[in-house]
Amino acid sequence: MQPANTKQLAAERAVTYIQDGMIVGLGTGSTAAYAIKQIGARVAEENLQITAIATSQRSEDLARELNIPIVSFEDIDKIDLTIDGADEVDEQLNLIKGGGGALLREKVVATNSRELIIIVDETKLVKRLGKFPLPVEVVPFALAVVKRQLEQLGCTASLRMQNNEPYVTDNGNYILDCSFGEIQLPAQLHDAIKAITGVVDNGLFIQLAKTVISAYNDGSIQLFTNDKRSV
Numbered sequence: 001m002q003p004a005n006t007k008q009l010a011a012e013r014a015v016t017y018i019q020d021g022m023i024v025g026l027g028t029g030s031t032a033a034y035a036i037k038q039i040g041a042r043v044a045e046e047n048l049q050i051t052a053i054a055t056s057q058r059s060e061d062l063a064r065e066l067n068i069p070i071v072s073f074e075d076i077d078k079i080d081l082t083i084d085g086a087d088e089v090d091e092q093l094n095l096i097k098g099g100g101g102a103l104l105r106e107k108v109v110a111t112n113s114r115e116l117i118i119i120v121d122e123t124k125l126v127k128r129l130g131k132f133p134l135p136v137e138v139v140p141f142a143l144a145v146v147k148r149q150l151e152q153l154g155c156t157a158s159l160r161m162q163n164n165e166p167y168v169t170d171n172g173n174y175i176l177d178c179s180f181g182e183i184q185l186p187a188q189l190h191d192a193i194k195a196i197t198g199v200v201d202n203g204l205f206i207q208l209a210k211t212v213i214s215a216y217n218d219g220s221i222q223l224f225t226n227d228k229r230s231v
C-alpha cells in the first residue's frame with residue numbers, strides 16, 4: 001500500500017472550509033501549494049466565487065495560473081480565512097514558519113485574517129519549538145549587527161544562501177536561520193527578537209493559528225483547535 005500523501009490530505013480537508021464570497025489568504029510552501037491547487041479545482045469545477053491574497057510571489061503565480069482571482073490590501077480590509085503550512089507546531093499551536101522564506105507576508109496575512117488554518121503532516125508536531133532553526137527576516141544594511149544581537153539571545157545564526165548568494169525575500173531582505181535549540185518561552189523570545197532594530201520580523205507565530213489540521217501516514221486526519229492539545 002502506498003503511504004498517504006499527508007500534505008495533500010491536510011490541504012484538501014482545509015479547503016472544504018472555504019465558502020462562496022470569502023476572501024481567502026493563500027499560504028506558501030509545498031503543503032500550501034496543495035491547498036492552492038485544490039482551491040483552483042473548486043473554482044474550475046464548482047464555480048466557487050472567492051477572491052484571494054497571496055503570501056508570496058510564487059503562491060500568487062500559482063493562483064493566477066489556476067484562475068483564482070487575486071486582490072491586494074488596497075482592495076480589501078479583513079481576510080476571512082487563511083490556509084498556510086508551518087515548519088513546527090507546538091502543543092499551544094504556536095508555530096515556527098519561514099522555512100520557505102515567506103514569513104513576513106505570511107504574518108501580515110495571518111494577523112489580518114479572521115481565521116488561520118494551519119496544515120501539516122505529523123512530522124511537524126512537536127512538544128516544544130526550536131529543533132527547526134527559527135527564520136528571522138533582516139534588513140541587509142543591518143545584517144552584521146542584528147546577527148550579533150541575535151546570538152546574544154542564545155542562538156547560532158546563519159545567513160540563508162541560495163546559489164552561493166544570500167537568499168533575498170520577496171521584500172528585498174535577508175534571512176538569518178537561528179538555531180536556539182528547544183525554545184522554552186516562545187512569546188518572550190518573539191518579543192525580544194522583534195525589539196532588535198534591523199529585524200523586520202521572525203518566524204514565531206504566537207497564538208495566531210485557530211485550527212491545525214494534521215495528516216498521518218495511515219491516511220487519518222486530526223484537528224486541533226487553539227485549546228491545548230497533546231501530541
Ligand SMILES: O=C[C@H](O)[C@H](O)[C@H](O)COP(=O)(O)O
Nearest residue numbers: 029030031098099100101102
Ligand atoms: O516560508 C514558508 C512557510 O512558512 C511554509 O509554510 C513552511 O516553511 C512550511 O513549508 P512546507 O509546507 O513546504 O513544509
